[in-house]
Amino acid sequence: MTLLAMRGVTKRFGAVAALSGVDFDLEAGEVHALVGENGAGKSTLMKILAGVQPLDDGTMTLEGREVRFRNVSDAQARGVVMVYQELALVPALSVAENLFLGTLTGIVRYRALRERARALLAQVDLDLDPETEVERLSIGEKQLVEIARALAREGRVLVLDEPTAALSSSETERLFELIAKVKAAGVSVVYISHRLEEVFRIADRVTVLRDGRLVGTRALGDTTPDEVVEMMVGSAVHRYQRPDRHRDERLGRFELDIAGEAPIEITVHAGEIVGLAGVIGSGRERVLPSAFGLRDGARWGEQPLRSPREAIRAGIMLVPSDRKSQGLVLELSVQENVSLGTLSRLQRFGFMRPEAERAQTRHWIDMLSLRPPLPHKPVRELSGGNQQKVVLAKALAIEPTVLLLDEPTRGVDVGARAELYDVIDDLSTRGLGLLLSSSDTEELIGLSDRILVFRGGRVITELRPPFTYEEVVAHVTGARQLA
Amino acid sequence: MSLARVNWRELFARFGLVLALIALVIILSLLSDRFMTQSNLINVLRQISINAIIAAGMTVVIIGRGIDLSVGSLLALTGVVGAALAVGGLPAGIAIAAALGLGLAMGVFNGAFVAYAGIAPFIVTLAGLTIFRGMALAFTDGRPISGLPPIFMTIGYGSFLGLPVPVWIMLGFLLLTHVILRYTALGRSIYAIGGNEEAARLSGIPVRRVLLFTFAYSGLAAALASVVLNGRLNSAQPSAGVMFELDAIAAVVVGGTSLFGGRGGVFGTLVGALIIGVINNGMNLLNVPSFYQQIVKGGVILGALLIERVVSTRRS
Ligand SMILES: Nc1ncnc2c1ncn2[C@@H]1O[C@H](COP(=O)(O)OP(=O)(O)O)[C@@H](O)[C@H]1O
Ligand SMILES: [Mg+2]
Numbered sequence: 001m002t003l004l005a006m007r008g009v010t011k012r013f014g015a016v017a018a019l020s021g022v023d024f025d026l027e028a029g030e031v032h033a034l035v036g037e038n039g040a041g042k043s044t045l046m047k048i049l050a051g052v053q054p055l056d057d058g059t060m061t062l063e064g065r066e067v068r069f070r071n072v073s074d075a076q077a078r079g080v081v082m083v084y085q086e087l088a089l090v091p092a093l094s095v096a097e098n099l100f101l102g103t104l105t106g107i108v109r110y111r112a113l114r115e116r117a118r119a120l121l122a123q124v125d126l127d128l129d130p131e132t133e134v135e136r137l138s139i140g141e142k143q144l145v146e147i148a149r150a151l152a153r154e155g156r157v158l159v160l161d162e163p164t165a166a167l168s169s170s171e172t173e174r175l176f177e178l179i180a181k182v183k184a185a186g187v188s189v190v191y192i193s194h195r196l197e198e199v200f201r202i203a204d205r206v207t208v209l210r211d212g213r214l215v216g217t218r219a220l221g222d223t224t225p226d227e228v229v230e231m232m233v234g235s236a237v238h239r240y241q242r243p244d245r246h247r248d249e250r251l252g253r254f255e256l257d258i259a260g261e262a263p264i265e266i267t268v269h270a271g272e273i274v275g276l277a278g279v280i281g282s283g284r285e286r287v288l289p290s291a292f293g294l295r296d297g298a299r300w301g302e303q304p305l306r307s308p309r310e311a312i313r314a315g316i317m318l319v320p321s322d323r324k325s326q327g328l329v330l331e332l333s334v335q336e337n338v339s340l341g342t343l344s345r346l347q348r349f350g351f352m353r354p355e356a357e358r359a360q361t362r363h364w365i366d367m368l369s370l371r372p373p374l375p376h377k378p379v380r381e382l383s384g385g386n387q388q389k390v391v392l393a394k395a396l397a398i399e400p401t402v403l404l405l406d407e408p409t410r411g412v413d414v415g416a417r418a419e420l421y422d423v424i425d426d427l428s429t430r431g432l433g434l435l436l437s438s439s440d441t442e443e444l445i446g447l448s449d450r451i452l453v454f455r456g457g458r459v460i461t462e463l464r465p466p467f468t469y470e471e472v473v474a475h476v477t478g479a480r481q482l483a
Numbered sequence: 484m485s486l487a488r489v490n491w492r493e494l495f496a497r498f499g500l501v502l503a504l505i506a507l508v509i510i511l512s513l514l515s516d517r518f519m520t521q522s523n524l525i526n527v528l529r530q531i532s533i534n535a536i537i538a539a540g541m542t543v544v545i546i547g548r549g550i551d552l553s554v555g556s557l558l559a560l561t562g563v564v565g566a567a568l569a570v571g572g573l574p575a576g577i578a579i580a581a582a583l584g585l586g587l588a589m590g591v592f593n594g595a596f597v598a599y600a601g602i603a604p605f606i607v608t609l610a611g612l613t614i615f616r617g618m619a620l621a622f623t624d625g626r627p628i629s630g631l632p633p634i635f636m637t638i639g640y641g642s643f644l645g646l647p648v649p650v651w652i653m654l655g656f657l658l659l660t661h662v663i664l665r666y667t668a669l670g671r672s673i674y675a676i677g678g679n680e681e682a683a684r685l686s687g688i689p690v691r692r693v694l695l696f697t698f699a700y701s702g703l704a705a706a707l708a709s710v711v712l713n714g715r716l717n718s719a720q721p722s723a724g725v726m727f728e729l730d731a732i733a734a735v736v737v738g739g740t741s742l743f744g745g746r747g748g749v750f751g752t753l754v755g756a757l758i759i760g761v762i763n764n765g766m767n768l769l770n771v772p773s774f775y776q777q778i779v780k781g782g783v784i785l786g787a788l789l790i791e792r793v794v795s796t797r798r799s
Contacts, residue, residue: 292685312687326685329678331745340675340686347668394686 003028003188004049004157009058011044011212018044021058022214024207026157031179031189033203033220035196037232037473038439040209042192043085046159049190050082051075073102079156083146083163085192089134095121096130099149120148124178140171147178158182159190164198165280169456176202194279196225196479208232225479226470232477233441233469251401251433257297258286260457266291268402268433273424275448276437277476283457288404288437292318300402312341317400319391321407321437327391328379335361335375337390341398364393368423385416392423402433409443421447441472455481499790500739500754507758511765518768525647531760532653533708533715535753537727538734539660540704542752545735546664547697548677548744549604553593553611554705555727559619559720561586562709566628566635566719575634583706589615590702594695604698612728619721629718639714649711656707660749663700673697677744733780734759737787759783 004026011019019041026032034042047053049060051069060067062078069075075082089098096110096117117130124144134142143163150158160179164172179189179202193199199206200220208215208231215231249270257263260283268274278284290298293305305311308318320326328337338361339346346357361375368389379390388408395403405424409417424447428434438444444451444467451463453475461475474480512519537554544551565582569575589611596607641648664670672693675683684690708727713719738755740747762783766776 308685309687309689318685320685325679326681329675329682329745331678332674336671336674339671340683340688343668343671343688350667350669352666352668352671398687 001028002026003063005061006045006049007059007061009045009048009060010056011041011048011053012056017212019048019055019212022209022212024214025217026188026190027204028156028188029183029186030204031183031191031202033199033206034190034192034209035194035199035206035228035232035477036209036215037441039211040232041212042209043161045209046082046161046190046192049075049157050080050159052082076153076155079154080159081150081153081155081157082159083143083150083161085161085165089142089145091135092133094131094133095128095137095145098134098145099130099152101149103152116152120152121145123151123181124148125174138171140167140174143167143171143175144178147175151182155187157188157190159192161192162194162280163191164193164195167281172198194477196228196477197482199228200225200482210234225477225482226474229470229474229477229479233473249431252301254291255299256287256290257295258283258290258457262458263297264457264459266435266452266459268435270401270431270433271428272449273428273434273436273447275444275451276435276454277441277444277451277472278454279476280439282454282476284437284454287454288318288406288435291402291404291435292316312398312400315399315401316404317341317395317398317402318404319388319395319406319408321410323384323387323391327394328387330380331378333376333378334365334370334382334390337379338364338375338393338397341394360397361393364397367396368393369419383413383416385412385420388412388416388420389423392420396427400432402435403427405434405436405438407438407440408436409438409440441469441476445469445472500737500751500758504754504758504761507761507765511761511768515765515768518765523764523768525645525650527757527760527764528650528653529647530764531756532647532649533711534727534730534734534760535653535756536656536708536711537704538731538738538752538756539657539749540701541728541731542735542738542740542747542749543660543664543673544604544697544701545732545740545742546677546744546747547673547694548680549597549694549697550608550732550742551593551611551698551701552605552608552728553589553615554701554708554731555724556612556615556619557586557589557702557705558709558712558724558727559722560589560615560622561706562713562719562723563619563623563628563721565706565710566631566713567622569632569635570628570630575632579710582710583703586702586704586706586709587699588702590699590705591695593702594698597698598691598694608698616721623719623721625721627718627720631713631717631719635710635714636717637714638711639717649715652707652711656704657749657753660700664748669693669696674745677746679745730759733784737784739787755787758787 002025006022006024009019009022022045024045036042044053048055051072051074067078090101096113099117099120100113114130121128121130124147126141126144126148128141134145137145163175167175183189191203203220205217205219206223206228207217208228210232251268251270253265253267255263255265266274276284276287286295289295291305293307293311298305300314300316303314305314324330335357339357342360346353346360365373365375370386370389379387382390408424409420412420424434436444436447451467451472452459453461453463455478463471463475517523541551541554561582564585565578568581569578593607593611596602597604638648643651664673672683672688675688676690676693680690712723734756735752736742737758738751740751759780762779763776766779
């Protein structure tokens with residue numbers, strides 16, 4: 001029996017069409033997986049279902065009656081509850097308080113609250129004192145508390161947005177048992193995930209979105225992982241790929257502990273761009289911080305990397321993923337930011353050398369075509385792409401031999417992105433070794449000389465050009481291991 | 484920029500403090516004919532010198548996103564130790580150098596707890612505030628030390644080119660601080676750390692060493708202020724300097740340095756100290772009872788912060 005039907009759902013954010021005419025059906029008591037690449041519109045579709053965001057166009061019918069949710073409690077009243085990708089618990093409150101947040105009125109009877117909380121936690125097999133503050137829980141426990149909270153709302157539709165991204169494998173197992181349990185109780189579950197092996201294990205049907213459009217819905221029995229990947233990436237578009245270049249000058253080898261079973265090794269050659277692929281939780285996101293001395297147990301050849309200063313001395317520099325909180329001092333000017341890593345070279349007897357500093361800034365402004373080319377402009381006032389160029393200039397000014405790029409184009413508009421790609425490409429032809437960690441498959445394919453794919457804290461495969469989009473996505477999502 | 488299109492907000496953000504000071508001076512010279520005299524103005528400068536010296540050190544700490552509550556007590560400690568050494572027969576120059584060295588060392592003590600043990604500056608220096616006071620009292624058994632050698636009189640009451648020696652010491656120390664902050668790699672590192680410690684660390688700046696320096700420098704400033712105060716009083720009191728930390732912080736924030744770090748400078752601190760000094764002086768001349776003076780002083784601090792907030796939020 002069809003419990004829920006969404007028809008022609010359309011949603012725009014300014015100029016971005018997040019969803020265009022999407023249809024989505026949910027049967028009573030089914031587990032329905034929703035997949036698609038980053039930015040495909042999965043979270044947006046489900047936020048509309050859960051009353052977080054209004055739709056611009058389209059209809060929703062629940063049990064044959066058309067509904068329109070104005071807010072989250074509207075949706076909850078009709079039995080639709082969602083556990084968000086970015087968890088929404090209040091850290092300083094207790095588990096019990098969080099469970100009933102928003103449903104409490106008047107005087108709170110704590111004893112009764114505790115008892116009901118205990119019962120709910122038992123439902124999700126969580127052996128926890130309801131008085132515990134949420135900030136002391138592990139991410140997996142928080143996830144389970146979120147689900148318990150959803151159950152407390154007596155939901156008939158439970159939406160889980162990438163719930164396993166940060167879970168350990170034992171926590172993931174618990175989650176799956178729980179999903180089986182609520183399904184048996186007649187609840188419908190929408191399960192958003194990048195991991196196809198999970199989808200093929202627990203889901204009854206799968207719906208694929210691409211660029212805000214519905215590609216199709218399949219029963220899991222009638223499809224294969226390869227078909228799902230193909231649906232995700234679309235027909236093979238020919239994209240720019242760098243020619244297979246031969247290089248032999250070896251710069252060195254990283255030995256990194258990224259919390260897998262064993263340390264991993266990455267050899268870097270001069271003029272080479274090594275792409276790092278993997279979903280969040282695969283260990284990929286730990287590689288660059290580790291290579292920059294921010295985690296224990298990292299070495300570059302024989303040289304231990306115990307701090308950023310040690311890494312920099314070894315000729316390794318990082319362009320961090322979050323430029324505002326890690327890359328820039330927003331109060332300072334372009335020039336002052338560019339100089340941050342080279343203060344020791346720009347001074348004599350402790351005094352800054354204004355000539356040297358100006359010359360260095362000028363050089364990098366020209367080299368990276370920073371706009372506007374004003375060294376004294378506060379970086380706060382630059383666009384995202386130009387801010388990223390400042391971070392890059394700072395990193396290059398120290399003249400590293402290995403440059404670590406962590407999500408270098410996140411939050412950068414299309415035009416500036418192309419410029420950054422040119423710069424990165426140019427750097428590799430100058431003999432720099434680059435590690436590029438990115439969640440953007442297209443970016444990895446366009447820039448990398450080889451791509452290392454991470455899962456469970458290990459490199460599961462190394463891909464060489466010519467890359468195909470399907471191949472990369474298949475490995476990243478785990479579809480290749482299923483086939 | 485044509486004259487008709489003056490950007491008043493920008494102008495105010497940059498020169499508002501100085502304009503406020505000028506306005507204050509004009510108002511007071513209208514209210515009291517004893518205000519705008521050479522001797523009174525020099526008097527104001529001498530009165531603010533001790534606060535301005537401490538506040539210069541405080542500025543360095545605050546730009547690095549710290550705070551130093553221990554300066555008043557440290558002033559008492561270095562004051563009595565320096566005086567005791569001088570009275571005990573050590574050459575006065577060496578006794579003064581020892582006092583300065585002690586201030587530096589105690590600043591390093593504060594800084595080590597902040598930078599290497601990772602304890603919040605507020606807590607560390609709050610502990611310092613009671614520890615240093617206790618040490619000063621224990622060292623002297625609670626009694627003042629008098630009979631200082633004549634060089635202290637010269638420091639406290641001498642004058643040079645028409646300005647009192649304490650004013651010269653203040654100007655010299657402010658200039659030194661200004662040079663460090665604006666023209667050295669160390670100064671640049673302090674602004675960077677105060678603005679974004681994480682970005683500074685990932686750029687390879689030795690964050691801990693720089694933070695250690697800021698507290699050491701503040702300790703040195705407190706010790707220098709104690710030498711001047713010993714000269715003015717011609718004795719050393721273990722109870723000296725109570726609440727001086729608050730006057731110093733007030734001068735810094737009235738002077739436009741952000742308590743959130745990364746922004747400000749020592750010129751603003753001088754103007755801040757002048758504004759507070761002029762208000763105190765004016766109220767004395769106008770015979771405002773001292774209880775009311777405290778209320779006015781607090782009001783000025785709040786007003787300055789309010790204006791800073793309005794200007795800076797409009798800007799971003
Ligand atoms: N609140 C928002 N404001 C502007 N754009 C948004 C917002 N939420 C999502 N988007 C955009 O809509 C598209 C779909 O995003 P999302 O639904 O989060 O994708 P997914 O969950 O599949 O990764 C993306 O291009 C994203 O940038
Ligand atoms: Mg999403």
